[in-house]
Amino acid sequence: MNYNNKSEILKRANFLLKDAVKNRESLFHTPIISTFADQNISSRVMVLRDHNASQRTIRFHSDFRSDKVQELIDNPKTSIIGYDPALKTQIRLIGRSTINHLNKKSLKAWNESQAISKKCYSVKDGSSQKAKKPEIYDFHIKDIKLEDGYANFCTIEVAYHTLEFLYLQRQGHRRCKFVWGAKGKLSSTWLVP
Numbered sequence: 001m002n003y004n005n006k007s008e009i010l011k012r013a014n015f016l017l018k019d020a021v022k023n024r025e026s027l028f029h030t031p032i033i034s035t036f037a038d039q040n041i042s043s044r045v046m047v048l049r050d051h052n053a054s055q056r057t058i059r060f061h062s063d064f065r066s067d068k069v070q071e072l073i074d075n076p077k078t079s080i081i082g083y084d085p086a087l088k089t090q091i092r093l094i095g096r097s098t099i100n101h102l103n104k105k106s107l108k109a110w111n112e113s114q115a116i117s118k119k120c121y122s123v124k125d126g127s128s129q130k131a132k133k134p135e136i137y138d139f140h141i142k143d144i145k146l147e148d149g150y151a152n153f154c155t156i157e158v159a160y161h162t163l164e165f166l167y168l169q170r171q172g173h174r175r176c177k178f179v180w181g182a183k184g185k186l187s188s189t190w191l192v193p
Contacts, residue, residue, distance in 0.1 A: 003167050003174040006188045010178055013091050013165045014053040020082075021051055028091065031082035033060065033156075035071040035097075042071060049109065049155070056180060057159050058093065061109060063121055064101050064154040072097045078158050088168040095160030102151070109155045121149030166193060 002008050020028035034043040050059035058080070062069055072078065080093040100106040110118070122145070163178045173193035180186050 003169070006176055006178075006190075009165050009167075009174070009176050010163070010188075012089075013163055014051075016084075016087070016089065016091065017048070017051040017058065018053065020048050027084040027086075028082040031080050031091075033068070034079040034081075035068055036075045036077060037067065037071050042068065044068065046156075055159070056095075056161070056163075057157055059109070059158075060156045061113070061117070062154055062156050063123075063152050064099070065152055069099055069154060069156070072099060072156060078156075080158065080160070090164075090166040092162075092164040092166075093158065093160040094162040095158045098157045098159070099154050100157060101154040105157070106153060106155050107150075110150050110153050115146055118146045118149050118153075121152040122146065123152075164191070168193075 001012060016026070016028050020026040023029060029048055030045050031048060032043050033046045034041055036042070046060045046062075048058060049061055051057075076096040076098070078095055078097045080095075081090065082092075083090040100109075161180050164175070165178075166175045167173060175191040175193040176188060177191055178186060178188045
């Protein structure tokens with residue numbers, strides 16, 4: 001891998017993100033997603049479900065009742081960051097999120113989800129709600145109707161316009177920023193690490 005070549009760096013970033021969709025061992029499988037909550041920044045770890053390099057989109061799944069969904073409806077600006085110390089690589093994305101709820105995109109993602117994932121959306125009340133007794137939210141998969149959870153399921157699709165790649169190495173780190181303009185034209189810049 002030539003970390004002095006911007007084109008190879010972008011290919012590497014796309015490979016790592018695509019691999020992370022199915023590779024649960026990849027630390028890019030669970031990046032940190034940040035949104036705005038009024039005047040505050042709200043961050044959480046989420047599971048990467050899809051990456052489309054040509055469309056510059058990534059997808060996550062969420063409970064439609066969650067705080068993060070409302071935050072993204074109010075302000076779709078989104079920042080995503082992942083770091084793998086074994087690979088000495090950090091990838092940061094900046095873009096805008098779209099919520100897909102009860103539409104073709106959410107239904108397709110729901111149908112592709114495993115039963116163990118679907119059960120999370122059948123929880124009484126919504127994610128992040130206050131609970132007096134957490135044990136009342138425990139359930140066994142046999143006690144729920146999985147398909148009822150679809151009403152609470154949504155996808156968060158982030159269309160990113162900025163990708164920043166940082167590689168740490170002893171002889172000198174490499175940091176490069178890729179930005180796609182409004183018409184999709186790519187520009188890239190080396191940054192001081």
